[in-house]
Amino acid sequence: MSRDPVALAERAREGHTASGARLIRMLEEGDEGAIEGLRALLPHAGRAHVLGITGPPGAGKSTLVDRTVGELRRRDRRVGVIAVDPSSPFSGGAILGDRVRMNTHATDPGVFIRSMATRGQLGGLSKTAFEATTVLDAMGFDVVLIETVGVGQDEVDVVELAHTTAVVSIPGMGDDIQAIKAGILEIGDVFIVNKADLPFADRVAKQLTAMLHLREPAEDGWDPPIVKTEAERAKGIAELVDTIERHRAHLTETGGLARKAIRRSERVFHELLRERAAARVLASQPDGGASVLEALGTGELDPYSAVEALLGG
Amino acid sequence: MSRDPVALAERAREGHTASGARLIRMLEEGDEGAIEGLRALLPHAGRAHVLGITGPPGAGKSTLVDRTVGELRRRDRRVGVIAVDPSSPFSGGAILGDRVRMNTHATDPGVFIRSMATRGQLGGLSKTAFEATTVLDAMGFDVVLIETVGVGQDEVDVVELAHTTAVVSIPGMGDDIQAIKAGILEIGDVFIVNKADLPFADRVAKQLTAMLHLREPAEDGWDPPIVKTEAERAKGIAELVDTIERHRAHLTETGGLARKAIRRSERVFHELLRERAAARVLASQPDGGASVLEALGTGELDPYSAVEALLGG
Numbered sequence: 001m002s003r004d005p006v007a008l009a010e011r012a013r014e015g016h017t018a019s020g021a022r023l024i025r026m027l028e029e030g031d032e033g034a035i036e037g038l039r040a041l042l043p044h045a046g047r048a049h050v051l052g053i054t055g056p057p058g059a060g061k062s063t064l065v066d067r068t069v070g071e072l073r074r075r076d077r078r079v080g081v082i083a084v085d086p087s088s089p090f091s092g093g094a095i096l097g098d099r100v101r102m103n104t105h106a107t108d109p110g111v112f113i114r115s116m117a118t119r120g121q122l123g124g125l126s127k128t129a130f131e132a133t134t135v136l137d138a139m140g141f142d143v144v145l146i147e148t149v150g151v152g153q154d155e156v157d158v159v160e161l162a163h164t165t166a167v168v169s170i171p172g173m174g175d176d177i178q179a180i181k182a183g184i185l186e187i188g189d190v191f192i193v194n195k196a197d198l199p200f201a202d203r204v205a206k207q208l209t210a211m212l213h214l215r216e217p218a219e220d221g222w223d224p225p226i227v228k229t230e231a232e233r234a235k236g237i238a239e240l241v242d243t244i245e246r247h248r249a250h251l252t253e254t255g256g257l258a259r260k261a262i263r264r265s266e267r268v269f270h271e272l273l274r275e276r277a278a279a280r281v282l283a284s285q286p287d288g289g290a291s292v293l294e295a296l297g298t299g300e301l302d303p304y305s306a307v308e309a310l311l312g313g
Numbered sequence: 314m315s316r317d318p319v320a321l322a323e324r325a326r327e328g329h330t331a332s333g334a335r336l337i338r339m340l341e342e343g344d345e346g347a348i349e350g351l352r353a354l355l356p357h358a359g360r361a362h363v364l365g366i367t368g369p370p371g372a373g374k375s376t377l378v379d380r381t382v383g384e385l386r387r388r389d390r391r392v393g394v395i396a397v398d399p400s401s402p403f404s405g406g407a408i409l410g411d412r413v414r415m416n417t418h419a420t421d422p423g424v425f426i427r428s429m430a431t432r433g434q435l436g437g438l439s440k441t442a443f444e445a446t447t448v449l450d451a452m453g454f455d456v457v458l459i460e461t462v463g464v465g466q467d468e469v470d471v472v473e474l475a476h477t478t479a480v481v482s483i484p485g486m487g488d489d490i491q492a493i494k495a496g497i498l499e500i501g502d503v504f505i506v507n508k509a510d511l512p513f514a515d516r517v518a519k520q521l522t523a524m525l526h527l528r529e530p531a532e533d534g535w536d537p538p539i540v541k542t543e544a545e546r547a548k549g550i551a552e553l554v555d556t557i558e559r560h561r562a563h564l565t566e567t568g569g570l571a572r573k574a575i576r577r578s579e580r581v582f583h584e585l586l587r588e589r590a591a592a593r594v595l596a597s598q599p600d601g602g603a604s605v606l607e608a609l610g611t612g613e614l615d616p617y618s619a620v621e622a623l624l625g626g
Binding site (some may be wrong): 035038042056058261262265266269270273275276277278280281299302305306307310311 | 348351352355369370371574575578579581582583585586587588589590591593594595606609610612615616617618619620623624
């Protein structure tokens with residue numbers, strides 16, 4: 001297979017999945033040339049519905065995502081999935097490989113699954129997720145589903161790339177979970193109470209309703225619905241997908257799609273600028289910044305003085 | 314109270330807690346002048362043992378931290394606690410306020426508790442956590458305990474600021490948890506199986522042992538121990554603190570403390586450089602970058618072209 005990014009982009013648009021996968025990998029690895037492939041795709045992106053699904057560990061997200069993909073397929077939507085995994089700081093690799101995920105859809109050409117490590121992403125995770133989303137979008141996937149574990153800032157950032165963000169919770173989790181729920185309460189467009197057959201599911205739904213009433217009303221007038229699911233038994237999934245599509249329609253009517261595209265673009269811009277501006281400062285030093293880094297290592301310079309030394313007064 | 318950062322730094326070193334708290338808040342808010350206060354403290358820092366405690370939501374970390382602080386107090390250590398909370402992307406505030414945390418120690422002058430949002434931190438969370446740690450260290454706290462929810466990259470980064478990282482897990486959690494455990498397996502110096510009275514606690518401990526055997530042996534020869542605790546009933550806590558102190562002694566013997574200090578310093582340097590270099594690029598534009606940002610908003614420029622326009626070819 002070619003490693004020319006523009007050729008890969010072209011082949012990807014023609015429906016050659018492996019070329020799209022290759023281009024995404026090159027972008028993840030920070031391959032400078034791959035940006036040209038991405039640029040070739042940018043004009044063809046913007047049609048897909050980007051759906052973020054987030055929630056704490058143990059909420060049954062994998063099964064829920066699997067069932068949601070199944071329902072979208074029944075509706076003849078092609079689905080790209082980006083699974084953001086907590087990853088090893090050393091290996092940089094995704095812990096849950098694509099292989100162990102969503103076996104159900106592994107042989108379905110209408111489903112593309114990509115795991116993404118949360119580490120070692122040049123320019124940040126949301127930039128990489130944005131790039132993968134753009135490639136899948138331009139490849140003609142109707143829905144790009146981004147699954148994250150919604151705890152850290154990175155994960156929340158990634159979900160904010162989405163047009164529709166669904167936040168999953170389950171009955172009977174501890175205080176930490178409540179805190180997280182509160183933390184991501186404001187980014188949810190749809191709230192899912194999964195494992196709704198467990199005791200106290202109604203109580204969780206009521207708590208969510210109460211908490212949502214405390215939140216500022218959305219500018220665009222959307223009132224986030226709460227959907228109860230039992231992903232294991234595929235219950236509530238059709239209603240969930242109906243709700244997500246209703247949100248999509250609402251965004252289209254209120255100009256929200258364009259607004260979200262701008263926000264996404266600005267976020268990627270800032271990440272990219274930070275990364276490249278810093279690289280350029282180091283490169284502009286005769287020794288590539290080595291002496292400052294050395295002085296930092298010996299403790300001769302503290303980080304604040306080191307940055308001042310590089311940037312001048 | 315003065316808002317002069319150097320005066321605040323001086324008062325903080327004399328034991329005036331409110332001055333330290335004020336300085337930390339100024340640093341969090343990105344107050345440029347506050348850096349001078351931090352600089353005044355840097356030469357006095359480096360004595361505290363920085364202890365990171367991380368683990369998934371629901372692992373009982375709050376109680377565990379509470380008990381650990383209690384045990385450290387019994388050993389006459391002064392303890393500063395930095396609790397990193399998942400936070401609202403909109404309010405920027407910490408969800409779990411200091412008030413609701415660790416009531417047990419609220420009136421103990423030997424304990425200082427500070428909650429820190431994971432959002433809106435100029436220059437990144439690990440820089441802010443580093444700064445707060447430095448202030449507490451220079452104030453004479455013997456132990457600075459950083460508590461995070463160990464899932465996202467930010468949280469892992471923060472814990473990597475620590476001399477000793479303790480990773481908490483509990484029996485009977487799902488696949489997600491296993492993945493997270495694998496993800497942070499490599500950063501743990503001590504592993505805690507909390508809620509050890511639950512069924513399968515021994516199995517979790519055995520699984521951890523097996524997973525740790527797959528990991529590369531530590532360069533410094535430290536073999537991470539597994540400690541079983543029941544934080545609710547304060548069981549295993551003394552053993553945990555013994556283990557942590559043994560790790561501290563090991564680091565001192567092997568030069569690990571200095572090594573970790575260098576790594577910490579480099580990390581803060583890179584975050585700071587990225588932030589400031591990007592700010593300078595924007596400031597160097599006649600219109601502060603407004604026209605590029607506008608073209609980004611209209612979609613006339615994509616993020617990649619916008620950064621190139623600012624940085625030149």
